[in-house]
Amino acid sequence: MTETKTRSTRQRVALILLGGVILLLLVGLFNFVRHRMHYALTNAVFVASDSLTNVGFDRVKGQLVTLKKQEGERVAVGELLAQLDDSHYRLALQGLDAELAAQGERRAALGLKRQRLAEEFKLQRQLAGREIERLKNEKLAQGARITSLDVVVEQLQRDQQRLQNLYQQQAIARQRLEKLETELESKKAEGLVLKRQSKALDSAIASAQIKRQLVNNSATQLAEIDRQLAGSAQQIQQLQAGRDSARQDLDATALRSPISGRIAKRLVGDHANLAAGQPVYALINPQDLYLIALLEENKLDGVLPGALVNIQIDAYPNQSWQGKVEWIMPASAATFALAPRDISAGEFTKVAQRIPVRIQITEGPLDKLRVGLGGEVEIRRQDG
DSSP: OHHHHHHHHHHHHHHHHHHHHHHHHHHHHHHHHHHHHHEEEEEEEEEEESOOEEEEOSSOOEEEEEEOOOTTOEEOTTOEEEEEOOHHHHHHHHHHHHHHHHHHHHHHHHHHHHHHHHHHHHHHHHHHHHHHHHHHHHHHHHHHHHHHHHHHHHHHHHHHHHHHHHHHTTOSOHHHHHHHHHHHHHHHHHHHHHHHHHHHHHHHHHHHHHHHHHHHHTHHHHHHHHHHHHHHHHHHHHHHHHHHHHHHHHHHTEEEOSSSEEEEEEOSOTTOEEOTTOEEEEEEOGGGEEEEEEEEGGGOTTOOTTOEEEEEETTOTTOEEEEEEEEEOSSOGGGGOSSOOOOTTSOOOOOOOEEEEEEEEEESOGGGOOTTOEEEEEEEOOOO
């Protein structure tokens, strides 16, 4: 009896366990089917990027001195990637600096010369003008004296005529007539001297006017200096432009990263001679990475732009990413294959086509991703 009872107990336990296993399998199958109904799954997934950036020395050429980064290393915006031999460009900049300084000194000397000449010419014009004014005033005074003296001479001549008549009548002494005649001759002589001085003043005035005109004409020297200053200013402007270009060339011998990202490929070797514009590195910006999932056509139901995506990358099994569907290509991947299928002969085998789906990565460590890595995705189906 005891053995029979023990056997019966074991059978009940076995049936219960079997029932539990079957129940777990049913629950698992239900969850699996339910999960497949709500999610579209595929392991044909690849990390891609449209922003592979080639960087090089755009302005200058020369021999590489330093390559700072290796493939796969992180870089920050503005970080030094490579350096060209800059001795030629540095010497060119120093030469332009020296020429610019010399031209500046010449321009400063011309400016001082012009200032000095302008002050001299101004003073000479003022002096000439004052001299002409003085001479003209003196001539006016001389003319007044001559006029006054002419009146005196005329009066003396009338007195002489009157005294001569009186002397002939023996009404006066001869000494009185002689004294008047002496005074008359003196006044005539004084008048001649004044007239000669007046003519001399005319000559002096003419000479002063010529001198002033010469001073005015000498202003052409200032005009010439002004032309030299204008030419110097133009040369300085050209030298400054050349210097700025030389400075940019010198700065361009240092290759700096335009983005924060990673080195995808080093395209040249150490100490290579590079032409201007030759790529040195290929960079990838992690912010521009996305996924391309090749989804079977029978899984497209409910996969719409904006659908949430769970992402697993094979290289990081313990890490997950999140994303969303950006767009679904309107043609299958086979449409653009290099050797598309030819069904014109009537031979046809039904094959499930794969449609490329682009997925934007919204969450997760982007800096761990590499272009070309594979993985799996689960796309949450939407009602639509």
